[in-house]
Amino acid sequence: MNKLIEYLxxxxxxxxxxxxxxxxxxSKSSSDGGKAGVLSEAARVTAAHRIADNSNELANEExxxxxxxxxxxxxxxxxxxxxxxxxxxxxxxxEDRRKLDELSxxxx
Numbered sequence: 001m002n003k004l005i006e007y008l009x010x011x012x013x014x015x016x017x018x019x020x021x022x023x024x025x026x027s028k029s030s031s032d033g034g035k036a037g038v039l040s041e042a043a044r045v046t047a048a049h050r051i052a053d054n055s056n057e058l059a060n061e062e063x064x065x066x067x068x069x070x071x072x073x074x075x076x077x078x079x080x081x082x083x084x085x086x087x088x089x090x091x092x093x094x095e096d097r098r099k100l101d102e103l104s105x106x107x108x
Contacts, residue, residue, distance in 0.1 A: 011052035018044045024064040025056040039067040 016053035022041055029036035039059060042050065059067065092100065 005034075005051055011048050014051035015044065015048040018047055018058075020044070023047045023057040024067045026052060026059045026063060027056050028054065030055060039063060039070075041067065 021044055023108055024041050024042065025047055027034060027036060027038040027040070034055060040056075042056075047056070047058070051058065
């Protein structure tokens with residue numbers, strides 16, 4: 001029962017220390033293969049649980065700025081790829097156009 005009380009105390013402390021709806025966390029290494037230094041964003045309640053179970057800690061300002069810059073770059077790259085997909089076109093030579101017209105039954 002003491003472990004539960006200690007966990008809940010750590011949870012409440014973490015929850016009280018988080019003042020925004022979402023925060024960036026830094027993972028800690030763990031015995032089950034958790035990798036240290038991985039940045040992620042989490043909601044306030046989820047972040048408090050991760051901090052209380054000692055698997056993550058709050059990121060500092062520099063790490064937070066780095067995380068959001070990486071996310072912005074990834075979002076812009078994805079948007080560019082989506083734009084490229086929507087705007088694909090093919091260039092037809094005059095001969096290809098004639099063949100296409102013949103196959104489709106249209107003639108000039």
